[in-house]
Amino acid sequence: MRVWRLIRCSGALAAGAGLAMVGLSVPPAAALAAGHAVAAATGSQPVNHSNVGEPHSPELLRMLAGPARPVGARQAARALRREVITGAVQGVDVASFQHPHGAAIDWAKAAAAGIRFAAVKATEGAYYTNPYAPGDLTGARHAGLSTVAYAFGIPNGNGSSSSPKVQADDLVSYLARKGISPLPPVLLDIEYNPYGAECYGLTKTAMVTWINGFRAEVLAKTGRPPIIYSTTDWLATCTGNSTRLGNGPLWIAQYASIPRPSPLPANWSDWGIWQYSSTGSVSGISGKVDLDQMNPDSFIDPGKLMVFNPGPRHSKPGRTASGQVQAYPEEAGPAVSYAPTTMPSWLNLNTSTGQLTGTAPAAPGSFPVTVTVSDATSGASGPVSFTWYTN
Numbered sequence: 001m002r003v004w005r006l007i008r009c010s011g012a013l014a015a016g017a018g019l020a021m022v023g024l025s026v027p028p029a030a031a032l033a034a035g036h037a038v039a040a041a042t043g044s045q046p047v048n049h050s051n052v053g054e055p056h057s058p059e060l061l062r063m064l065a066g067p068a069r070p071v072g073a074r075q076a077a078r079a080l081r082r083e084v085i086t087g088a089v090q091g092v093d094v095a096s097f098q099h100p101h102g103a104a105i106d107w108a109k110a111a112a113a114g115i116r117f118a119a120v121k122a123t124e125g126a127y128y129t130n131p132y133a134p135g136d137l138t139g140a141r142h143a144g145l146s147t148v149a150y151a152f153g154i155p156n157g158n159g160s161s162s163s164p165k166v167q168a169d170d171l172v173s174y175l176a177r178k179g180i181s182p183l184p185p186v187l188l189d190i191e192y193n194p195y196g197a198e199c200y201g202l203t204k205t206a207m208v209t210w211i212n213g214f215r216a217e218v219l220a221k222t223g224r225p226p227i228i229y230s231t232t233d234w235l236a237t238c239t240g241n242s243t244r245l246g247n248g249p250l251w252i253a254q255y256a257s258i259p260r261p262s263p264l265p266a267n268w269s270d271w272g273i274w275q276y277s278s279t280g281s282v283s284g285i286s287g288k289v290d291l292d293q294m295n296p297d298s299f300i301d302p303g304k305l306m307v308f309n310p311g312p313r314h315s316k317p318g319r320t321a322s323g324q325v326q327a328y329p330e331e332a333g334p335a336v337s338y339a340p341t342t343m344p345s346w347l348n349l350n351t352s353t354g355q356l357t358g359t360a361p362a363a364p365g366s367f368p369v370t371v372t373v374s375d376a377t378s379g380a381s382g383p384v385s386f387t388w389y390t391n
Contacts, residue, residue: 047159049124049158054097055095056191060253066277083277085260088293088295091116091292092118092292093148093150093275093289094121094136095121096132098132098286099132100286107284110283113284117294118136118145119150119229120132120136120137120148121133122149123167124151125157125158125160125167126154126161127159129170133149133174137175147185148227149180149185150187150189151168151188151189155190156200164211164214165213168186168214168217169217185224188227191231191234202238204239227251227272227273228249229252231253236265241266242267250265250271250273254276255276274293276293278290313369313386315360320358336373338352338353338371338373339374341371341372342369342370343370346360347367347388361390366387366388367387368387369388370385371383
């Protein structure tokens with residue numbers, strides 16, 4: 001089996017910061033020829049899965065790279081700072097592209113550099129699972145980062161099942177098989193088609209039905225709707241901004257100037273997370289990486305409460321333990337409340353702030369913790385479950 005090198009260009013795309021490469025396995029020449037023969041006989045396009053290692057489509061990555069920036073490190077840093085909202089929690093999203101030649105991500109270094117959350121591409125369509133996703137989700141959690149797992153939706157199937165239910169189940173079952181528990185929030189990456197027609201050959205009505213089908217299946221399987229990742233342009237073009245689109249929390253991809261991405265998709269009055277660059281550099285992560293930030297003003301989409309899992313907590317036996325269940329926005333004040341659903345007797349929860357304090361028992365152990373977070377304004381609520389270790 002041949003290995004191709006997928007190269008993300010420098011210059012305008014990578015802001016003069018050099019080349020990054022990732023190895024992708026593709027079918028041998030005979031298999032490719034057979035695929036083209038079948039395509040010719042049926043009149044369909046040959047199947048192409050060349051983009052699975054990338055976090056997003058080439059078109060979106062080009063858009064997020066923005067115009068060419070100064071080559072010098074200081075100039076590039078100043079340009080990047082113009083996109084960072086003061087006080088906003090910073091994060092990344094990654095795929096196998098960030099593992100050139102099998103290199104691992106050092107999530108502890110990323111956390112030390114100020115990264116607080118990570119979205120990890122786990123699946124694409126119903127034909128690809130990212131082999132690095134389980135390790136990245138676990139590693140990020142252990143480094144104290146909040147995590148999100150995402151599926152790159154392929155509404156026409158691209159040689160596999162086009163069913164939104166099948167693709168949603170593929171993501172959830174993959175994480176379950178790999179022992180990722182508790183299940184992180186799920187994100188649907190629905191955007192430009194890397195392999196053909198922008199809207200995957202679907203009508204606007206059919207696309208809305210597909211997205212709602214994926215959403216319904218994730219909600220049924222996890223108890224939470226998926227976060228929706230897309231662009232204002234793509235949603236307008238491929239869904240017509242239909243009022244039938246059942247929106248969840250919005251992760252908007254947009255190259256724009258602070259203080260906020262604009263314009264937003266018609267179905268969203270606010271955004272939860274903004275991906276603002278595809279050419280960032282983060283300690284512990286090889287090559288270029290996508291940069292994201294949480295909305296410092298409002299993390300609650302109308303009727304929805306966005307809460308990220310804090311990951312496993314650790315304390316020394318017999319020592320003071322402290323931690324935080326973080327709901328967004330912090331600014332909601334008394335509208336947000338925290339209730340102990342499952343809590344060890346030695347741990348106390350501040351129901352107004354989400355602060356956890358206590359004295360860990362003298363013996364090593366592990367303790368399940370579940371906190372239910374509710375927002376009185378929207379009526380939304382959701383559980384956050386994790387394990388507290390004393391070791």
